[in-house]
Amino acid sequence: MRNNILTLAAFLLLSAGVSAQIDRSTMPEPGPAPKVNVDEPETFDLDNGLQVMIVENNKLPRVAISLRFDNPPHTEGAKAGVSGLTGDLLGTGTTTMSKDEFNEKVDFLGARLNFYASGANANTLSKYFPEVLKLMADGIVNPKFTQEEFDKSKARTIDGLKSSEKDVSYNARRVRSALAYGKDHPYGEFSTEETVNAITLADVKSYYSKWFSPKSAYLVIVGDVDEDEVKDLVKKNFSNWKGNAVPEANLPAVSNVEKTEIDFVNMPNAVQSEIALVNTIDLKKKDDDYFPVLVANKILGGGGEARLFLNLREDKGYTYGAYSSAGNDKYASTFVASASVRNEVTDSSVVAFLDEVYKIRNEKVTDSELANAKAKLTGDFVLSLEQPSTIANFAMEIETEDLDDDFYEEYLEKIDEVTKEDVQRVAKKYFMADNSRIVIAGKGSDVLENLEKMTYNGKTIPINYYNRFGEKTEKPEAKKVDASVTAEKVFADYIKAIGGKDAVNDVESVVMKADAEIQGMQLQLEMKRTTNGKMNQSISMGGNVMNKQVFNGEAGFVMAQGQKMPYNEEQIAAAKADANPFPELTVGEAKVTGMEKVDGKDTYVVEMDGNNKNFYSVDTGLKVQSVKTVSQAGQTMTIPTGYSDYQEVEGVKFPFVIFQSMGPQSYEFKVSEILINEGVSEEDFKVE
Numbered sequence: 001m002r003n004n005i006l007t008l009a010a011f012l013l014l015s016a017g018v019s020a021q022i023d024r025s026t027m028p029e030p031g032p033a034p035k036v037n038v039d040e041p042e043t044f045d046l047d048n049g050l051q052v053m054i055v056e057n058n059k060l061p062r063v064a065i066s067l068r069f070d071n072p073p074h075t076e077g078a079k080a081g082v083s084g085l086t087g088d089l090l091g092t093g094t095t096t097m098s099k100d101e102f103n104e105k106v107d108f109l110g111a112r113l114n115f116y117a118s119g120a121n122a123n124t125l126s127k128y129f130p131e132v133l134k135l136m137a138d139g140i141v142n143p144k145f146t147q148e149e150f151d152k153s154k155a156r157t158i159d160g161l162k163s164s165e166k167d168v169s170y171n172a173r174r175v176r177s178a179l180a181y182g183k184d185h186p187y188g189e190f191s192t193e194e195t196v197n198a199i200t201l202a203d204v205k206s207y208y209s210k211w212f213s214p215k216s217a218y219l220v221i222v223g224d225v226d227e228d229e230v231k232d233l234v235k236k237n238f239s240n241w242k243g244n245a246v247p248e249a250n251l252p253a254v255s256n257v258e259k260t261e262i263d264f265v266n267m268p269n270a271v272q273s274e275i276a277l278v279n280t281i282d283l284k285k286k287d288d289d290y291f292p293v294l295v296a297n298k299i300l301g302g303g304g305e306a307r308l309f310l311n312l313r314e315d316k317g318y319t320y321g322a323y324s325s326a327g328n329d330k331y332a333s334t335f336v337a338s339a340s341v342r343n344e345v346t347d348s349s350v351v352a353f354l355d356e357v358y359k360i361r362n363e364k365v366t367d368s369e370l371a372n373a374k375a376k377l378t379g380d381f382v383l384s385l386e387q388p389s390t391i392a393n394f395a396m397e398i399e400t401e402d403l404d405d406d407f408y409e410e411y412l413e414k415i416d417e418v419t420k421e422d423v424q425r426v427a428k429k430y431f432m433a434d435n436s437r438i439v440i441a442g443k444g445s446d447v448l449e450n451l452e453k454m455t456y457n458g459k460t461i462p463i464n465y466y467n468r469f470g471e472k473t474e475k476p477e478a479k480k481v482d483a484s485v486t487a488e489k490v491f492a493d494y495i496k497a498i499g500g501k502d503a504v505n506d507v508e509s510v511v512m513k514a515d516a517e518i519q520g521m522q523l524q525l526e527m528k529r530t531t532n533g534k535m536n537q538s539i540s541m542g543g544n545v546m547n548k549q550v551f552n553g554e555a556g557f558v559m560a561q562g563q564k565m566p567y568n569e570e571q572i573a574a575a576k577a578d579a580n581p582f583p584e585l586t587v588g589e590a591k592v593t594g595m596e597k598v599d600g601k602d603t604y605v606v607e608m609d610g611n612n613k614n615f616y617s618v619d620t621g622l623k624v625q626s627v628k629t630v631s632q633a634g635q636t637m638t639i640p641t642g643y644s645d646y647q648e649v650e651g652v653k654f655p656f657v658i659f660q661s662m663g664p665q666s667y668e669f670k671v672s673e674i675l676i677n678e679g680v681s682e683e684d685f686k687v688e
Contacts, residue, residue, distance in 0.1 A: 049215035063223035072249030081191030087117035213243030273442030
């Protein structure tokens, strides 16, 4: 024991001596960035031109398979959308088996197998790898394009386009690309109902023959496989695949505007503005500027600790998040800085974006910003190595992007070498604040007045106007409301439209039950309201109540995640406004503030109070939308709710489809049952 004590004492004494020699007042110098050991693939080619890469990794009994085409971008013109339909039809049956048989085999093997316009991918247990590879090959090499499946795919595509008509962010992205690249460039082209309707089954077969060729294809297999076995299986399944060389790229040149401008897309249904500063850039992964641009973008808008996020969200509370990205496509790319912001701060957000872009161009970043950006990029890269698909991507990119063989081995070294001077240099070169399009999709009646008055560095920014197809238009003008249209008249027309005053006055309580699907999960909504101002509302999932609110006319509470919180004064005021199922029976201080389009149709806008607006159809008198502005945790949110599919229940019409957006989430509730004057008791409104 004595020897043990002496040994421990000697160790502590030695440790103290070493500590005394360390200067803890200065941060230690970081060591050199490590080289990354990236598995190199074994490669071979088939006689038909298919290039195959194999990476053996026996840590887990899994295999990832990726088939990709290195085709040049190409326009589809009057048949825009044919590539998507072609990809959608792959896997819907082959010349050797039916669609049902094909899908049943994939399900039986417990594999994931997907086809798309630029290739296919699969993940499977290694023991099923031979069968899954055979299925992928069958789907690619032997597709059976039937009229029945084509008609289904075409109908789904058109339905998707129709449902996207009101999607502000979707239209903003589409117009942004069309303006940045030009609609005659493959990256600026988009499909419409007209172009999809023009596509025939013959067009799909022609597209497949032209672009699905082994001569431009790469097959990457990563995982628990034997190289010799893979070679035999690939030759057996893919050797019969025939195809000609794909056409060469023939792309129009892209360019930026001579002077920064605002390109405004009027979306009357928008409750927030989609803002994007965009300019085209010429940046490839093999370029010396690639790693400095990675670091510069990480500092500017690459996450929750980047400048744009900290400024527009944390400091000003304009948005849920603001980000930027810099592409590195070998044909053409864009730099984009974007956010979704509240209507009333659209002009202020534009100024904030420009401030940050000019700042990173004109001033060197700090030492801590540089170090943090490098650390995060390093962490992201190391984490990505855990995914087999990452190794597949590396193997593909080295071949298709003309990268050095040791590009990814030296990845961390290249990041570590970036200096503050490099960041400022590439920011000036690629973040073109003086030659940017500021593309804004939003509600013109709410935001244009302030945008037109906005100046930056003492100068106004010119505004151009576009529709959602990227076509130049005149400035949208708000319709004027006739002086005879008052809130009292609009409310009276609404009450008449839903059944009349006598029928509505007979209603004392309403119970509504509805369902919605969110990311594959089913939500159940039950709402009870009384005409004397009481409310009970619950949202459940799988029979478990996720959120419940109760209001008795004077006090209330919200219960979420097992916690019960009493209403504050603001919530009580909001509940009093929401509880009555027919607030239109009392005009109060409501007033008509204008006319706006909702889903392309004219509505009267009635301001109920400072935080609530209702929209009533000019044609039918029905309420088609309400918009509520709420503040929570320092953030102000605008929540739109849409109403449609009115159906009569005991003489009164109610909406049977209710659509609501909250931040990035959207919900469509379909009403399953409405009860009038039943299913409600005083117990429902107890708040103690």
